[in-house]
Structures are given as structure tokens and as C-alpha cells.
Amino acid sequence: xxxxxxxxxxxxxxxxxxxxxxxxxxxxxxxxxxxxxxxxxxxxxxxxxxxxxxxxxxxxxxxxxxxxxxxxxxxxxxxxxxxxxxxxxxxxxxxxxxxxxxxxxxxxxxxxxxxxxxxxxxxxxxxxxxxxxxxxxxxxxxxxxxxxxxxxxxxxxxxxxxxxxxxxxxxxxxxxxxxxxxxxxxxxxxxxxxxxxxxxxxxxxxxxxxxxxxxxxxxxxxxxxxxxxxxxxxxxxxxxxxxxxxxxxxxxxxxxxxxxxxxxxxxxxxxxxxxxxxxxxxxxxxxxxxxxxxxxxxxxxxxxxxxxxxxxxxxxxxxxxxxxxxxxxxxxxxxxxxxxxxxxxxxxxxxxxxxxxxxxxxxxxxxxxxxxxxxxxxxxxxxxxxxxxxxxxxxxxxxxxxxxxxxxxxxxxxxxx
Numbered sequence: 178x179x180x181x182x183x184x185x186x187x188x189x190x191x192x193x194x195x196x197x198x199x200x201x202x203x204x205x206x207x208x209x210x211x212x213x214x215x216x217x218x219x220x221x222x223x224x225x226x227x228x229x230x231x232x233x234x235x236x237x238x239x240x241x242x243x244x245x246x247x248x249x250x251x252x253x254x255x256x257x258x259x260x261x262x263x264x265x266x267x268x269x270x271x272x273x274x275x276x277x278x279x280x281x282x283x284x285x286x287x288x289x290x291x292x293x294x295x296x297x298x299x300x301x302x303x304x305x306x307x308x309x310x311x312x313x314x315x316x317x318x319x320x321x322x323x324x325x326x327x328x329x330x331x332x333x334x335x336x337x338x339x340x341x342x343x344x345x346x347x348x349x350x351x352x353x354x355x356x357x358x359x360x361x362x363x364x365x366x367x368x369x370x371x372x373x374x375x376x377x378x379x380x381x382x383x384x385x386x387x388x389x390x391x392x393x394x395x396x397x398x399x400x401x402x403x404x405x406x407x408x409x410x411x412x413x414x415x416x417x418x419x420x421x422x423x424x425x426x427x428x429x430x431x432x433x434x435x436x437x438x439x440x441x442x443x444x445x446x447x448x449x450x451x452x453x454x455x456x457x458x459x460x461x462x463x464x465x466x467x468x469x470x471x472x473x474x475x476x477x478x479x480x481x482x483x484x485x486x487x488x489x490x491x492x493x494x495x496x497x498x499x500x501x502x503x504x505x506x507x508x509x510x511x512x513x514x515x516x517x518x519x520x521x522x523x524x525x526x527x528x529x530x531x532x533x534x535x536x537x538x539x540x541x542x543x544x545x546x547x548x549x550x551x552x553x554x555x556x557x558x559x560x561x562x563x564x565x566x567x568x569x570x571x572x573x574x575x576x577x578x579x580x581x582x583x584x585x586x587x588x589x590x591x592x593x594x
Contacts, residue, residue, distance in 0.1 A: 214245035221262040221271040230354035232257045251282040290353045357496040358471035363478040364497040368504040369528040374517040386556045395476040402463040405489035487542040501543040
């Protein structure tokens with residue numbers, strides 16, 4: 178037809194001749210990028226922790242082929258903790274899983290995880306459309322995120338996208354990360370209510386033991402504000418509305434990387450009433466202080482005046498290590514309370530009821546349960562747990578590190594109670 182153009186057909190030899198100048202440039206650019214990633218990874222080892230997050234999703238880095246350095250994408254499961262050292266680019270952070278013998282690597286940013294989520298949705302829709310055309314419609318039509326990971330069909334493009342994103346599973350409304358202190362603060366609970374002699378006496382014995390055992394590595398501080406009023410800060414790449422708390426927290430995370438770990442995201446939530454502004458301000462101030470203390474990567478132990486149950490801390494951004502001091506026998510606890518005199522016996526029932534409520538809690542609400550009959554045994558159990566946590570948060574320095582160089586900021590470890 179007039180005006181039509183036939184596609185230009187090139188011989189294989191001519192095509193290779195035209196592409197030959199391009200291939201070396203692509204290879205060189207890729208090599209430079211990988212070299213840059215390796216250098217950034219090595220340099221980050223000696224940098225301080227910028228901030229920490231708790232994960233809400235599972236991620237299998239071995240299935241992600243887009244990591245800046247092959248084989249260095251860090252895998253994690255929901256409720257794991259990550260130390261973030263720095264931002265590599267918009268898609269990747271540099272950090273490590275807070276567990277013993279885990280090395281530094283590349284961690285997907287919330288923005289990247291959101292891209293993967295969108296890829297899953299697109300792959301599932303293509304697969305669903307193909308099933309609809311074939312008359313093979315899913316009986317329940319379930320589009321939940323838990324099913325998107327395994328969604329697929331015979332369509333090659335959909336299967337390819339599914340394979341790329343099959344490692345990523347998360348709920349639509351669940352952010353991938355929560356911002357938490359760089360060191361999880363230790364909170365003692367039980368055997369009954371704070372403010373009564375038996376509970377205060379047992380907790381003080383443990384405070385004194387930790388202060389001695391971890392001398393120079395622990396900060397024990399009193400908290401009078403009601404931490405139960407605090408709400409967690411989240412990191413999500415899916416929120417476009419700047420008024421959304423998750424979006425504000427995402428911006429705060431970027432700020433944490435840019436400015437260092439000295440800042441803490443503002444607690445999300447609705448605007449407080451005038452009567453509650455003062456107390457919420459006190460709580461926010463305490464949260465910021467705890468985040469600041471955690472920057473030192475010392476063990477942080479909180480002596481909380483108002484915390485008597487693990488559920489009080491469940492919605493906070495502190496992600497504490499909750500230690501339950503348990504007196505297994507109510508009769509033993511009753512004798513202990515009566516031995517403290519009439520002033521304590523007068524409130525016997527309320528203390529026994531509080532102890533019973535703690536005993537009814539699910540074991541997974543606590544990180545450590547101290548139910549030993551002897552104080553020395555309970556102290557040893559707590560020491561073993563915290564010493565392992567210390568090793569997980571303080572990986573060995575590189576062998577080439579200069580003498581005196583440290584990855585943590587100096588701290589006196591003084592008792593601030």
C-alpha cells in the first residue's frame with residue numbers, strides 16, 4: 178500500500194555489529210553498580226545504627242533477583258527485628274537481621290515492598306482474567322493478599338511475575354515495618370501490682386542484679402508516664418495521603434536516615450482533647466527519651482510505675498522485652514504479702530487478683546518467664562537471655578577495623594533512676 182513501510186530486516190551479523198558498542202557500556206555500568214553496592218555494604222559495617230524496625234511480613238531475599246549485590250538480600254519473617262544502617266537507594270536499605278551470626282546485607286524499603294505488592298496484584302488479575310475466559314472461575318473469588326502469593330495460571334507473563342513476587346506475602350492494611358528503639362527496652366512485670374512491697378522488692382532485686390552483672394552495658398531508668406497511652410509508628414510505602422499516620426511515619430523514617438537516629442517518629446493518632454494533651458505530651462516525651470537512650474546500644478531497663486500487664490504495651494512502638502516474674506503458688510504469694518505487715522495485708526485480695534490475671538496470660542505474651550523458686554536461679558535465667566540478646570545486637574567488628582574504632586556511640590552506662 179502507498180505510504181506503508183516494511184519493517185527493516187537485519188541479518189544476525191549486522192544486528193551484532195550495531196549492538197556491539199552498546200553491550201560493553203551496559204556491562205561496565207552494571208559492574209560499577211555492583212562495585213558501588215559492595216563498597217557501600219562494607220562501609221556500613223562501621224557506621225552507627227540509624228534506626229530499627231520490627232517486621233510485619235515474611236520476605237525471602239533468595240527469591241529476589243533485583244538486589245544490588247547478588248545473594249546479599251536479607252530474608253526475614255514477621256516479628257523479626259532489623260537494624261538499619263543507611264539508605265542505599267529508594268528501593269534498598271543496608272542493615273542486618275538482629276540475630277547472632279547474621280551479616281549485613283540489603284533490606285527492601287517500604288517503597289520496594291509496595292512495588293512487589295502491586296506486581297502480585299497485577300499478576301493475579303491477569304491470571305484471574307484468563308480463568309474467566311476459560312470459564313474456570315474460582316469458587317470463592319478470594320482476592321486476599323495471602324492468596325496473591327500463590328496466584329497464577331498458565332499465562333507465561335503472569336507466572337513470571339508470580340515467581341518474582343512469590344516470596345512476598347502481606348495483608349493489604351498491614352504496613353511492612355514498625356519503627357522501634359534500636360535496643361528493645363526490658364520491662365519487668367509481676368508477680369503482682371507495682372507500688373506494693375512484694376512486687377517492688379522482687380523487681381528491685383533484679384534491677385540491682387542487672388546493674389552489677391551488666392556494669393557499663395546497662396541503663397536502668399524509671400518511667401512515671403503511662404506508656405499504655407503510646408501508639409506505634411509504622412513504615413508503609415502504600416499511603417499516598419499525607420494526613421495518613423502511616424505516611425507521616427514513612428517520612429519520619431527517611432528523616433531518621435538523613436538526620437541520624439536521634440529523632441523518633443511522632444505517635445500517630447487522632448488529635449487529643451485539651452484534657453489529655455498534657456498526659457499525651459508526657460508520654461511522647463518519655464517515648465522519645467527511650468528511643469534516645471537506645472541509640473547507645475546499651476541494654477535499656479525500664480522501671481515503669483504504671484505497667485502491670487503485657488497488654489498495656491502491646492500497641493506501643495517500644496517492642497519491649499517483657500519479663501514475667503512469676504510466683505507459681507498463690508499460697509506462697511499470700512504468705513509473702515502477709516509477711517510485709519498489716520499495711521500490705523489490707524490489700525491482699527487486689528494483689529492476688531492481679532497475680533491471677535497475669536497467670537492466665539498466654540506464654541507468648543512474655544519473652545522471659547522467671548518461675549524459679551530461688552532468686553539466684555531467676556537472675557541466671559534472665560542473664561542468659563539478655564547476654565544472648567547483647568550478642569545479637571553487637572556483631573563482631575571487621576578484622577581490619579582500626580584500633581579504637583567502634584560501631585556504637587560511647588555511653589557511661591550510668592543508672593538514671
